[in-house]
Amino acid sequence: MPSLMLEMLQLLDVREGHRVMDAGAGTGYNLAWLAHRLGSHNVFGIDIDPLIVEQAVKNLESAGYSPHVVCGDAEMGYPDGAPYDRWLATFAVPEIPYAWVEQTPAGRIVAPWGGSYHSYSFAVLDGSVQSTADLGCQWLVVGVRRPSKAIWKAFSGAFQRIVQRRWPLPVGSRLISAM
Structure with a gap:
């Protein structure tokens, strides 16, 4: 926030x-x-x-x-x-x-x-x-700590879909440049 x-x-x-x-x-x-x-x-x-x-x-x-x-x-x-x-x-x-x-x-x-x-x-x-x-x-x-790579891969697709529904900007976009 x-x-x-x-x-x-x-x-x-x-x-x-x-x-x-x-x-x-x-x-x-x-x-x-x-x-x-x-x-x-x-x-x-x-x-x-x-x-x-x-x-x-x-x-x-x-x-x-x-x-x-x-x-x-x-x-x-x-x-x-x-x-x-x-x-x-x-x-x-x-x-x-x-x-x-x-x-x-x-x-x-x-x-x-x-x-x-x-x-x-x-x-x-x-x-x-x-x-x-x-x-x-x-x-x-x-x-x-970050979960193992196997766990991360299993959930990353679902996470990205949730993020994009809540926040329509692509993950990894240049959000910081909007300061």
């Missing part, structure tokens, strides 16, 4: 010259917003799924951005790009991983926070811990 992404970016409170990590790169949508605001050289992204990383990079390139996006375990962060001034997670965590705190020592961390049995809110850490209002939505929980 773009409105939730924009709320998270507002909570992140990026400023000129900030270096930002986007954990859970997804389609690259947040990375594009951040690269537009801060310049691609100040934006980093990480996702555990190599296919998602590949698609995010393609989306970003088609929109004219080139932030540094890597495949890896976002819970461990990306020390090679640290330190960061801001850290944004787009998946829910039951607690903020200490690697994020180490890699964002004087900055701000924004992440969907909660467990599997209640609605999520955002955790905002910047020397103090805050929690925003209940969002009434569910987020992908940390540690969730």
Whole structure:
């Protein structure tokens, strides 16, 4: 949901010259917003799924951005790009991983926070811990992995038909360029 992404970016409170990590790169949508605001050289992204990383990079390139996006375990962060001034997670965590705190020592961390049995809110850490209002939505929980290729192939055709009925744009279209 773009409105939730924009709320998270507002909570992140990026400023000129900030270096930002986007954990859970997804389609690259947040990375594009951040690269537009801060310049691609100040934006980093990480996702555990190599296919998602590949698609995010393609989306970003088609929109004219080139932030540094890597495949890896976002819970461990990306020390090679640290330190960061801001850290944004787009998946829910039951607690903020200490690697994020180490890699964002004087900055701000924004992440969907909660467990599997209640609605999520955002955790905002910047020397103090805050929690925003209940969002009434569910987020992908940390540690969730893509299903095996065999399972994915079995369901991908049905998934594409459902997506096209709900959202008539073709899967993989240049949605990001409409920003």
